Amino acid sequence: MKNINKLTILTLAFSLFIACGNDKQKSDAFGNFEADEVIVSAKGQGELINLVVEDGQTLKKKSTVGLIDTTMLNLQKAQLVASMNSVRKQAANIDAQVKVVEEEIKLYDKNQKRIKALVESKAATPQQLDEIEGKVNIAKARLDAFKVQKQSILQEINVLYSKLASIDAQIDDYKIVNPIDGVVLTHFKKAGEVVMLGSSLYKIAPANTLILRVYVDGEMLHKVRKGDEVKVLTDIEDGKLFEDKGVVTWVANEAEFTPKVIQTRKERTKLVYAVKIEVDNVDGRYKIGMPAEVNF
Secondary structure, eight states: OHHHHHHHHHHHHHHHHHHHHHHHHTOSEEEEEEOOOEEEEOSSOEEEEEEOOOTTOEEOTTOEEEEEOOHHHHHHHHHHHHHHHHHHHHHHHHHHHHHHHHHHHHHHHHHHHHHHHHHHTTSSOHHHHHHHHHHHHHHHHHHHHHHHHHHHHHHHHHHHHHHHHHHHHHHHHTEEEOOSSEEEEEEOOOTTOEEOTTOEEEEEEESSEEEEEEEEOHHHHTTOOTTOEEEEEEEOGGGOEEEEEEEEEEEOSSOEEOOTTSSOHHHHTSEEEEEEEEEEOTTOOOOTTOEEEEEO
16 A cells, blocks of 8 residues: 555656756746846046046936036137127127218208209209219218128127037037936946047946847747737746746847857757847846747
8 A cells, every 4th residue: 555655646747847957948928037227428528627427326317427527628718709799899890880871861862952952943053963872872882882891790699600500519419318217237337537429438228128139939939029029938946937028129030049148059050030029127137148938
């Protein structure tokens, strides 16, 4: 009887072992967590006055985390402002002269009408009329010349405004603004270093979501659709699996050989399709590089 009981226990244990093995094999795909990393680069060049980022630090979107030296830009801006003030004074001077000439023309017009009436009554000579008409024409020519000068000055002011706006935009670009809510993975520069346009400053990844990249073969591909909700399984204590959910965000259009991280040569020679699955990570359970399994 004891032998029968032992045999029964061994049979059940073997069955459970096989069942557990089958559960492991039921997963449709395997892969690792990664992040949609963003490398924040310098939009200007000069000394890095400050950069308040540390590895592992959580940053908010649109928060200012650093500044590149703007001394030269501020000097250029001051020169532009001085030039603009000078040009505005020229414009004001021309406006004053235009008013004087306009008053002269009004006076000449009155005299012209009066002399014309006197000529008709034989009380003035045609020469006097010609003389006043000449003065009117000269005054009008001066007025036209002033208007041309004013137009030229207005164009110059517009150019200065454009240059000033460009300088302001550059000064704004010299502020280092964090582009996304996320966690700093690593930083490449420190305060006091000189950076060039396009220099990498730090790398950041979204804090609340991670991407699980898995690979499926051609036979499994028909089960995978963008937008599908899938089961994500990760290892926990006692050899158990923690079940979560994710959403398929991308499926490769072309096949590739299984990545080299797959252990066996036989597996690496298979053609597979990469799949990206977005998984919520608000509680920080998942880490970049952590392995996981997926059931579609």
